[in-house]
Amino acid sequence: MEKILLVNYYWPPCGGPAVQRWLDITHFLAQHDVQASVVTIDEQVATFPSIDVSLKDRIHPSVKIFTTQTGELFSVYKKYIGKGKVPSTGLADEPDPNFLQKVARFVRGNFFLPDPRIGWNKYALEMATRVIEEERIGLFFTAGPPHSTHLVGLQLKKRFPQLKWIADIHDYWTDVSYLKLFYRTAIATFFDRKLERKVLNGADAVMTHCNASRELLGSRITRGRRDKVFVHTMGFNEALFPIKPPKEQAAFVLSYVGMITSAYKPAPFFKALANAIALQPDIPFRLQFVGSFDPALNKVLEETGLTAYVTVTGYVPHGEAIASLYKSSALLIINPEFDKERMHVPGKLYEYLATFKPVISISASGSETGQILEACNAGRHFERDDTDGMTAYIVELMAQWKEQRNIDLPYNPTVYTKYGRRSEVASLAERIRTLLQ
Numbered sequence: 438m439e440k441i442l443l444v445n446y447y448w449p450p451c452g453g454p455a456v457q458r459w460l461d462i463t464h465f466l467a468q469h470d471v472q473a474s475v476v477t478i479d480e481q482v483a484t485f486p487s488i489d490v491s492l493k494d495r496i497h498p499s500v501k502i503f504t505t506q507t508g509e510l511f512s513v514y515k516k517y518i519g520k521g522k523v524p525s526t527g528l529a530d531e532p533d534p535n536f537l538q539k540v541a542r543f544v545r546g547n548f549f550l551p552d553p554r555i556g557w558n559k560y561a562l563e564m565a566t567r568v569i570e571e572e573r574i575g576l577f578f579t580a581g582p583p584h585s586t587h588l589v590g591l592q593l594k595k596r597f598p599q600l601k602w603i604a605d606i607h608d609y610w611t612d613v614s615y616l617k618l619f620y621r622t623a624i625a626t627f628f629d630r631k632l633e634r635k636v637l638n639g640a641d642a643v644m645t646h647c648n649a650s651r652e653l654l655g656s657r658i659t660r661g662r663r664d665k666v667f668v669h670t671m672g673f674n675e676a677l678f679p680i681k682p683p684k685e686q687a688a689f690v691l692s693y694v695g696m697i698t699s700a701y702k703p704a705p706f707f708k709a710l711a712n713a714i715a716l717q718p719d720i721p722f723r724l725q726f727v728g729s730f731d732p733a734l735n736k737v738l739e740e741t742g743l744t745a746y747v748t749v750t751g752y753v754p755h756g757e758a759i760a761s762l763y764k765s766s767a768l769l770i771i772n773p774e775f776d777k778e779r780m781h782v783p784g785k786l787y788e789y790l791a792t793f794k795p796v797i798s799i800s801a802s803g804s805e806t807g808q809i810l811e812a813c814n815a816g817r818h819f820e821r822d823d824t825d826g827m828t829a830y831i832v833e834l835m836a837q838w839k840e841q842r843n844i845d846l847p848y849n850p851t852v853y854t855k856y857g858r859r860s861e862v863a864s865l866a867e868r869i870r871t872l873l874q
Contacts, residue, residue, distance in 0.1 A: 452489030454784035509556030546619020554583035649780035671784035709827035
């Protein structure tokens with residue numbers, strides 16, 4: 438049996454796609470005789486942006502969990518500035534920041550590099566060192582965000598140069614969409630990029646979430662082989678997404694599951710949707726948001742005449758979110774608008790694919806999200822300003838729904854073999870063994 442260590446700040450009861458991904462990776466690795474130990478933060482002192490206690494029930498019994506204390510900026514922010522809440526995008530998701538929030542953004546973006554969770558590092562390093570020695574670990578992962586965790590990896594590699602290290606960069610580091618909101622200076626950008634390069638060059642392998650990220654990170658490696666960067670998608674847990682026969686529906690429900698803020702610029706889509714409803718007035722319709730919803734979008738919905746059709750549900754446990762997907766007629770993805778938008782592949786995409794509902798995707802031309810949708814024949818991708826195209830497609834879906842009362846897509850086995858986590862973990866287990874030879 439191989440023994441590995443995962444250093445990961447986010448772990449149940451923390452919620453979210455990244456947590457679910459590693460929860461399933463460690464679970465399925467156990468089925469390949471790879472036993473994981475996890476160093477994470479004690480939930481009593483953690484500042485998690487969302488909580489999903491139900492995820493604790495999915496931890497594999499063989500996984501050993503070691504928790505630590507911490508000292509970080511977010512606890513101060515939560516108490517004095519954030520009104521008892523931790524922002525889900527690192528201080529960048531307040532729609533209308535006040536003066537103190539703007540100051541906090543500047544401090545976070547320029548003095549806490551790569552992020553405020555760096556206050557956890559000394560505790561994580563001490564615990565990880567102990568676990569490596571006591572559990573006879575042969576390979577360790579660091580998972581980010583928070584990307585400060587990868588700096589723990591640099592220190593562990595110095596202490597244990599014989600160990601193999603895989604850095605899991607499952608969201609962008611210096612290219613993430615919300616960094617521009619931190620009033621970041623050129624000098625801070627320089628040092629953050631330097632930290633990123635040190636990790637990329639120091640790790641034995643780099644795991645990332647999509648092809649665009651693999652190419653970007655590979656281009657920044659200056660020592661060693663660039664092909665050490667490999668893709669392990671956000672994927673989905675096959676056991677949670679059984680194939681279900683189509684059922685007649687009482688209303689056409691279009692669902693968006695996950696976080697959406699003003700930065701996603703959904704107004705053109707809302708206009709297209711309003712046009713489609715006007716062209717199909719006899720279709721009972723509902724637009725459903727499940728997850729973190731920016732209240733500033735209510736004004737946009739009101740201006741487009743959609744308010745009466747909208748329901749907003751806050752963050753819910755993962756099981757409830759999946760149930761919402763299955764009860765939907767079609768699903769919506771909108772990427773945040775930023776300069777590298779075409780490289781952004783949201784984790785929700787894979788769970789959308791697993792339900793075999795038609796997906797409406799909105800992002801930049803040539804986006805990887807659109808390419809995946811096209812390859813799976815799972816919906817249609819549009820540029821943000823293609824109002825006419827979006828209107829036409831929504832009307833097409835509504836017309837189909839009117840005839841059948843259900844527009845589920847036919848089963849596509851490629852979705853399961855390519856993006857199912859059980860399948861992907863089988864390849865990861867082989868990679869681990871190859872590195873340990």
